[in-house]
Amino acid sequence: MSEGIRNLEPKQVWRYFYDFTQIPRPTGHMEEITNYVMEVGDHLGLETIQDAVGNVLIRKPATPGMENRKTVTLQAHLDMVPQKNASVNHDFLSDPIDAYIDGDWVKARGTTLGADNGIGASFALAALSDNTIKHGPLEALFTINEEEGMDGAFGLKPRFLQGDILLNCDSEEEGQLFVGCAGGADVDVTFQYKDDTYIPEGDIAVKITLSGLKGGHSGVDIHLGRGNANKLIFRFLKEAVCDYGARLASVQGGDLHNAIPREAVAVITIPGDNAEALWELVSDYQDLFREEYKGIEEGITFVAEPADLPQTLIPEEIQDDLINAIEGCQNGVISMLHDFPGTVESSTNLSVVRTSPGLIEIQMLVRSSSESRKDAVCSSLESIFSLAGGKVEIGNGYNGWQPNINSPILHLMKDVYQNLFGKEPAVKVMHAGLECGIIQGIYPDMDMVSIGPDLQHPHSPDERVSISSVARTWEFIKNVLENIGQK
DSSP states (O other): OGGGGGGSSSHHHHHHHHHHHHSOOBTTOOHHHHHHHHHHHHHTTOEEEEOTTSOEEEEEOOOTTOTTBOOEEEEEEOOBOOOBOTTOOOOTTTOOOOEEEETTEEEESSBOOOHHHHHHHHHHHHHHHOTTSOOSSEEEEEESOTTTTOHHHHTOOTTSOOOSEEEEOOOOOTTEEEEEEOEEEEEEEEEEOOOBOOOOTTEEEEEEEEEOOOOEETTTTGGGOOOOHHHHHHHHHHHHHHHHOOEEEEEEEOSOTTEEOOOEEEEEEEEGGGHHHHHHHHHHHHHHHHHHTTTTOSOOEEEEEEEOOOSOBOOHHHHHHHHHHHHHSOOEEEEEOSSSTTOEEEEEEEEEEEEETTEEEEEEEEEESSHHHHHHHHHHHHHHHHHTTOEEEEEEEEOOBOOOTTOHHHHHHHHHHHHHHSSOOEEEEESSOOTHHHHHHHOTTOEEEEOOOOEESTTSTTOEEEHHHHHHHHHHHHHHHHHOOBO
């Protein structure tokens, strides 16, 4: 039973996380969860403010005698990525997350768990409610709609926050102190056309389904080499069109710009005489994909089944241009950082491809720690899709968070971690987009570090968070708050 999560240690953290699992909070639907956080602040008798865009700020006075310490802002976002397995009947707008305990992990049945970033928000609420912690002036910022557009961070105004130090609680590796992150931009492409109503006599319709991929977070998981359902199905479609007389009627792959697409479905027509050969081709591609992704993807399924004949097709010229552009566009890791070995600098995620009558829509997310590299990757994508006849729009850009290895809070946190756990934490830059870069632009003098417990496979139904790691991270946060010195 998910209620058992409330009894995990530390109870101060897990009781709030359990409440988070019970409140629907996909990006764009923030009212219920912001009301909950404000009610917690009011119940604790603390100053609680909501700004014009919906962010919530709760302030807690310093422990007596520590009023002259630096002010700390704990920060986390309130929204979660709504991803589920195709076989799961779940409405993210109304249903609670079915979370459960599995050994040292808290997981969800068939959906994302929402530990990204519900566990970070739970740390912040626990710090506000725990009066045994000695600390200087403390505030907690709960931002909205981070996963789609970072609306909350972009909506912050100067002087809303009072903190000298920002502890972002949105990273996902215990023992790692993150001091920088990638920026990003959306690349959206549309093709508009008049449907082709001619379907040759004797053609049949086939539904092609690719499923069973792991997907995952398009930032922190992009280096793992997982399959992108959109890239893989279009690789097949190119051969089906060129060698088997296939015509594309519709395609749907992926549904979120920041999640690696796990599934894709296409409906095609082919001459009836080619049906048996196409079935063999699908089987061959399933074997091929499984071999190419051996050790990375264990559950790839690629199948064909008869379908009702569609009323229209995508015009042949548009279809060919679309297939060639998607085959040719960059996807996955593009460059690595030299100063932080093993860290991705630039990447692209071909997130969404979907068709509707007269319209094709494509969404890509470009990430980079380098503004110039980000612009260059966006430009390359714009070039290939413009050549294919698509309308390209680049927007929702945000800057990365530039590392400061001389940060005073970084050095303090390294010492605290060493004293607590007997080993030195790693200092890293994250390829995912954190809100720190945007906040840094508004509050350039704020000293920042991002931390978090072990959290695996965010943005996918395999998401899970380590119970023991949450406990250790909580001890770390408490000790950091107690050791931050005077201004």
